[in-house]
Structure formats: structure tokens, C-alpha cells
Amino acid sequence: MSYRVKGNTGEWEVVIGLEVHAQVISKSKLFSGASTKFGADPNDQVSLVDAAMPGMLPVLNKQVVEQGIRTGLGLRAQINLKSVFERKNYFYADLPQGYQISQFLEPIVGKGNLTLDLEGGETRVVGIERMHLEQDAGKSIHDQHPTQSYIDLNRTGVALMEVVSDPDLRSPEEAGAYLRKMRSILRYLGTCDGNMDEGSMRADVNVSVRKPGDELGTRTETKNVNSIRYVMQAVEFEAKRQVKVLEDGGEIVQETRQFDPSNGSTRSLRSKEEAHDYRYFPDPDLLPLVLDPKWVEEIKASIPELPDEKKERFIKDFGLSSYDAGILVIDRDRADFYEEVTKGGDPKVAANWVTGDFFGALNKSGLTLAETPVSAKQLGGLIALIKDNTISGRTAKEVFEAMWETSKDADTIVEEKGLKQISDTGPIEAAIDEIMAANPSQVEAFRGGNEKLIGWFVGQTMKATGGKANPGMVNQLLKKKLAG
Numbered sequence: 001m002s003y004r005v006k007g008n009t010g011e012w013e014v015v016i017g018l019e020v021h022a023q024v025i026s027k028s029k030l031f032s033g034a035s036t037k038f039g040a041d042p043n044d045q046v047s048l049v050d051a052a053m054p055g056m057l058p059v060l061n062k063q064v065v066e067q068g069i070r071t072g073l074g075l076r077a078q079i080n081l082k083s084v085f086e087r088k089n090y091f092y093a094d095l096p097q098g099y100q101i102s103q104f105l106e107p108i109v110g111k112g113n114l115t116l117d118l119e120g121g122e123t124r125v126v127g128i129e130r131m132h133l134e135q136d137a138g139k140s141i142h143d144q145h146p147t148q149s150y151i152d153l154n155r156t157g158v159a160l161m162e163v164v165s166d167p168d169l170r171s172p173e174e175a176g177a178y179l180r181k182m183r184s185i186l187r188y189l190g191t192c193d194g195n196m197d198e199g200s201m202r203a204d205v206n207v208s209v210r211k212p213g214d215e216l217g218t219r220t221e222t223k224n225v226n227s228i229r230y231v232m233q234a235v236e237f238e239a240k241r242q243v244k245v246l247e248d249g250g251e252i253v254q255e256t257r258q259f260d261p262s263n264g265s266t267r268s269l270r271s272k273e274e275a276h277d278y279r280y281f282p283d284p285d286l287l288p289l290v291l292d293p294k295w296v297e298e299i300k301a302s303i304p305e306l307p308d309e310k311k312e313r314f315i316k317d318f319g320l321s322s323y324d325a326g327i328l329v330i331d332r333d334r335a336d337f338y339e340e341v342t343k344g345g346d347p348k349v350a351a352n353w354v355t356g357d358f359f360g361a362l363n364k365s366g367l368t369l370a371e372t373p374v375s376a377k378q379l380g381g382l383i384a385l386i387k388d389n390t391i392s393g394r395t396a397k398e399v400f401e402a403m404w405e406t407s408k409d410a411d412t413i414v415e416e417k418g419l420k421q422i423s424d425t426g427p428i429e430a431a432i433d434e435i436m437a438a439n440p441s442q443v444e445a446f447r448g449g450n451e452k453l454i455g456w457f458v459g460q461t462m463k464a465t466g467g468k469a470n471p472g473m474v475n476q477l478l479k480k481k482l483a484g
């Protein structure tokens with residue numbers, strides 16, 4: 001499944017590394033007690049520390065540190081027992097301190113990795129270089145007034161985790177799979193809500209191209225892309241643009257670019273020569289962060305079963321394909337829902353129902369899993385009825401539709417609608433005898449070699465029994481009787 005960009009001089013390989021900024025779930029900010037709630041009025045959640053009033057001192061939020069450790073453990077990464085907060089100095093209107101407190105030389109989390117779930121159930125492991133904690137900046141608003149800009153500092157000082165991948169991704173699809181998996185893991189851990197449309201997760205997209213086997217090429221970095229689809233578009237656009245520049249005899253300059261969602265293109269913001277020298281230095285207001293290994297162990301013990309382990313268990317215990325298991329573990333609610341459905345028996349049939357009719361119905365009615373009119377227990381009840389031959393798989397679809405409409409249990413509906421499958425041979429044989437007697441020429445044709453007619457007889461028998469005859473039994477009895 002290799003992805004290549006075709007140029008005039010042959011095929012090019014695309015190399016991608018992502019820097020993901022994820023907002024930490026925490027009631028208050030990284031160094032202040034101000035609230036982090038989304039959707040407040042502008043400047044409603046700004047403490048004196050966030051506004052950088054002279055003499056204010058940052059106080060590290062322990063909950064954020066715990067979330068950072070959880071995330072590191074979830075990314076199978078090294079937790080550094082000593083890390084250091086540094087000042088990254090730059091001027092910007094929405095950065096009142098004149099610097100961002102971040103981690104640079106000594107981040108809290110070191111090397112780890114993440115498993116991509118690719119098309120067709122394939123997987124691939126991608127390296128993670130590091131993760132550090134840092135403050136978010138405020139927001140400048142330029143579209144509310146003809147001549148003035150406004151500043152909203154609510155986001156100033158909110159804790160972010162920056163996760164930096166190795167340059168291991170090789171296609172837009174892999175970049176998308178990386179972000180989906182990252183979001184899934186963070187949500188399982190409860191460390192970031194992953195809502196990209198609220199800005200809780202965004203990515204800087206580093207892209208370069210090379211001829212297969214060559215050294216890494218020069219990369220560009222497209223900043224702050226806020227949807228998975230946009231990241232994939234940015235990769236695709238950049239890769240094609242770079243191939244064209246190189247084949248036309250040009251050079252790629254290392255630069256920062258901006259994504260334009262209106263047409264999926266990127267454009268240059270600033271080149272690396274103009275790049276800031278951030279003059280990083282350890283923040284004199286903050287001591288190095290030293291972790292008690294016992295605390296790290298406690299956090300480790302509280303990490304829930306994560307998607308990769310869950311997937312493995314579903315494959316092993318329930319006999320699911322890697323693909324189905326992958327879909328079912330994407331989020332925890334979904335996985336829990338499925339596990340509840342399996343209590344109806346037959347986990348494979350349960351997986352087909354959940355990923356097929358059930359997700360289809362949710363999608364069609366625009367509902368979330370939490371809003372489902374059919375509970376997991378009820379769906380399990382439906383599957384139990386198929387399993388014990390009370391209804392056929394086909395009738396089950398009708399029952400499911402009625403369940404969706406009424407939220408009633410499967411057996412109630414089967415009872416009310418009289419849908420119980422006929423598995424007694426008596427009534428089925430009687431129906432078959434009648435049909436054969438009424439259609440002697442068809443019987444003759446069948447016996448004369450037109451075996452396809454069996455389908456017609458099945459149809460007639462199902463019709464005569466109101467669709468309730470056990471189809472396996474119908475087939476069996478027909479074959480016997482028609483053979484004469």
C-alpha cells in the first residue's frame with residue numbers, strides 16, 4: 001500500500017512528521033487557577049498570572065502534570081523523572097508575558113510509539129520523539145471591527161501537550177490514521193477531549209519529498225491545521241508542490257506555511273532565515289519538575305485498557321477480524337456497547353450487527369451512541385433470538401427497525417407482530433405440498449433438470465408462511481419432496 005507522487009522524473013516518496021498540540025483536560029490552567037471551560041465570554045477567564053501583571057508568580061497545576069504522565073504512559077513512552085520549564089521568548093499581541101512557558105531541552109516525556117490502524121486491518125508502528133507541556137497563547141480577533149483588533153485572553157495559559165512524531169509517516173492516509181489514533185488514545189485516557197473543531201487538538205504538518213532510498217529532503221512546516229481532513233489535504237498539496245519545484249530545478253526552502261481551507265492549498269508565511277531566535281532559558285520562577293517514581297507507578301496502575309490491547313482481546317476472545325475489531329475499539333463507549341451486545345451470544349454476529357445495521361441506523365438518524373433508541377442490552381436480546389432460531393436473520397432486520405421506532409425489546413415486538421419463525425416441519429410441509437399440487441408443470445420442469453427453480457419454490461413457500469418459515473428447513477424439505 002505504498003503511496004508515491006508521480007513526477008516527470010519518476011516516483012517520489014513523501015515523508016511526514018506531525019507535531020500535535022492537545023489541550024489538557026483540567027479545570028484550571030497550567031500555572032493559574034483560572035477556568036478552562038470552552039465558550040465563555042471573552043476575557044472572562046483570565047487571572048492576574050495569565051494577564052502577566054507585574055510580580056505575579058506561576059504555580060504549577062499538579063493535575064496537568066498527572067495528565068501529562070498519563071499521556072506519556074498511553075504513548076508507551078519514557079517518563080522523565082526530571083524535566084524543566086523554559087521561557088520561549090517572542091513578542092505577540094495576544095501573549096502578554098512576552099514569552100511562553102514551555103519545555104525544551106528536558107521534556108517530561110521522551111521516546112514512545114503509536115500503532116497506526118490502516119486500511120484492511122493492517123497496522124504499522126510510528127515513533128514518537130517526545131512530549132512536553134506548555135502554555136497556550138491568547139486569541140486575536142480581526143473580524144469584529146473595521147479598524148481595530150480585539151484580544152481574548154481566555155485561552156492564555158491553558159495547558160497544552162505537544163506530541164512530536166518521528167518523520168515516519170508516508171502518506172496522507174497515514175497522517176490521518178496517526179491523528180485518529182492519537183485522538184482515540186487521548187480520549188481513552190481522559191487527557192484531551194480531541195474536539196478539533198473547538199481547537200482542542202491541532203497539528204503542525206512537516207512534509208518533505210525524496211527519491212526512494214535517498215536521504216531526507218528539506219521540509220516545510222504547515223502550522224496549526226485544525227481538522228484531520230485538512231491535514232491530509234495539506235500533505236497532498238505540499239508533496240505535489242515540492243515535487244514540482246524540485247523537478248523544475250528549484251530548491252525547497254525550510255519555511256513555515258499556512259493552510260487555506262477554502263481550496264486545500266498552503267502558502268508561505270515566513271522562511272526559516274527570518275525565524276525567531278527564541279532565547280530559551282529555564283524559567284527562574286519555576287523549579288525543575290521532579291517526579292516521585294511511586295506516583296508515576298500509581299498513575300500507571302490507573303491507566304485503562306487502551307485501544308490496541310482491547311483490539312487484540314476482541315480478536316482473540318471474540319474471533320473478530322482485525323478490521324472489525326479496529327472499528328469497534330475506536331472509542332471506549334463503542335467498545336463497551338459492543339461488549340454488552342455480545343452477552344446475547346455469538347460475538348461475531350454481534351460485531352456484524354453493531355458495525356452494520358446499528359451504526360447505519362445511528363448515522364441515518366444523526367444520533368450519537370449516547371442517544372440510541374436501542375440499548376446494547378436490547379440489541380443483544382435481538383441477537384439471542386436469531387441464535388436460538390426464534391427468528392431468521394431476515395426477520396431480525398424487520399424487528400430491528402421496529403425496535404428503533406419504539407424502543408421496545410425484541411421479544412415484545414416478535415410477540416406483538418407474530419413474527420416467530422416456524423421451525424415445526426408440519427406447517428412447512430403442508431405449505432410445500434399445497435404449492436407442488438398447484439404447480440405440477442414447475443415440479444415437472446424441476447425434475448426434468450431445471451434446478452434453478454428451487455429458488456422459485458423457496459419464494460413461494462416463504463410467501464405462503466408469511467415469511468416466517470425457517471429458511472434452512474424450507475430448503476431441506478423442498479429438496480427432499482421435489483426429488484420425489
Ligand code: ADP
Nearest residue numbers: 015016017018165166167206207208216217219
Ligand atoms: P523544529 O524544532 O524545528 O520543529 P524538529 O526536529 O523538532 O524541528 O522536528 C519537528 C517535526 O518535523 C518532527 O515531527 C519531525 O518528525 C519532523 N521532521 C523532521 N525532519 C523532517 C523531514 N525531513 N521531513 C518531514 N518531516 C520532518
Ligand code: MG
Nearest residue numbers: 019204206221
Ligand atoms: Mg516545530
